[in-house]
Amino acid sequence: MENEPLIDDAMKSELAALYQTADRHYHGLPHIEAMLALAAEHRHLLDDPEAVEAAIWFHDAVYDSRAKDNEAKSAVLAESKLSGRTNPARLARILAMINATATHQLPPLEDEDAASDAALFLDMDLAILGADPNRFDAYEKAVRREYGWVEEPMWRAGRAAVLTSFLARAHIFHTQSFRDRFEARARENLVRSLQVLQGQPQQSPRQT
Template sequence: MSLIDDATRAELSGLYQADDRHYHGIRHIEALLGLLTEYRTQFADPEAVEAAIWFHDAIYDSRAKDNEAQSAALAAGRLHGHVDAPRLISIVKMIEATATHEVPAFADASAKADAALLLDMDLSILGAPADIFDAYEDAVRREYGWVGDTDWRAGRGAVLRNFLARPRIFHTDIFVTRFEAQARANMERSLAKLGG
């Protein structure tokens, strides 16, 4: 049973349909929900993951540095009293982890595994076919339209190099197998277009 009631889903859908949401919008949420359906049997607590998906980009301002923390706080406020405390802590930690895409420390191995797969789903766009990846890159660039080209190339290049420097972009074997090679090819191509 979903932890997101109709009123909350409607509220969040409204946030995701704001005019400045070129990538971090409702289609991103729908894509993640589709992956959740596809991999549902892999999750120990798919309802908690669904809640984390709905809230993880609820607050999004490309000029801000604390979107994930604000989104996690929104989830904590909306779900308080409807979800038991350990489960709510897990949801909040998963949302916060989307800031760095590093798996958070959990005492519970199944919660850690759920977080790893959620983070991989959030990054799956990196391993999309080239045309879809390019559209994603263009959409993110529009979200940062206020950033000049020189600063954009430097900042985006640093993000891409950080991911490429990891031994594995994805945490789970499932997503390494499915997306790793394409993600590396996409990001190398993007870096070349950025000039480095």
Template sequence: MRASLITPALRTELSALYRAEDRHYHGINHIKSLLGLLDEYRPSFSDPEAIEAAIWFHDAIYDSRAKDNEARSADLAREKLAGIADAERLNRIALTIEATATHTVPDIEPETARQDAALLLDMDLSILGTAPETFDAYEAAVRREYAWVEEPLWIAGRGAVLKTFLEREHIFHTDIFRSRFEEQARKNLRRSVNVLEARSGS
């Protein structure tokens, strides 16, 4: 096992970002949840230490009013991990972070790195396939992060996002997470879309 790329000082610095008061979902508990999944599925990763770094950085910059959070988070990773990870590995980490903007597997080499990225993207979406009460708490927390958005715009925008996932052939990229979360995720998303449509009167 290779050494962690996240030094104690860096973990402290990033933890402070994730503990900001406006992070109702994209906070430290989200990071801990992903790290728990990484530990659970560690043998499935070719470079788990790189994915650990991607987890820590993927939401490091989070402003619900901005559209470039993932790109800025990737830039922060490039800055903070320079000299810790070699250039090729750091580039893979940054591209994996950027991929969380669209949850589309990035075109990176080698194939094992793409598989690692796919697993991370699936872990990031695993909340969609949790028990209904956990999913509802997640939806409520995200709404609080977007409290500045007026209700009609929220209903339209959130509904569109959820429908995008439902329209995919598969929500999850990997068999590992598809078998564990896909069925429940579709139930949760359909129910949430129905609630939003009822609130909109459509």
């Protein structure tokens, strides 16, 4: 039904339960709440805040650190839950945002407003990279716990490759507002984390 909210309280409770399983050390409810707070802060920049909220709620709904299709499965779940609550075009843009979290590259959306919302959504998901050093370090430890089954040498190599790929981008964040706020700190955090992974001497993190 078009007049129903995309994400009602019952659905939020259902999704919240998925995010509170014991194996979620970072990709849990606090991550969703942090993104929702950023969405509220940037609501004036969003064309369809409710669609972005839906993408936030569903983007990590399926999460298995051993799997490589979590984003696709999360999108399938979103499609099954949201079909009938909105029109196909709006649902498609929600699914595009969810699937884009697999690479954090902008999805191919022709509508400029939808593309702008997707850019902000992806930046919200990566905002933790630009957090203060203590929060970033806690994030890194939490992700490592989610991949506790991976042996240390393989973890170091794989994680270093991920962080290096972000550093190699011209911009980690897609939007100017997030670049201004988080880009410099994110690069400092990633370089410092790489030094740890590669056993190099660390630079002192900026304390401001």
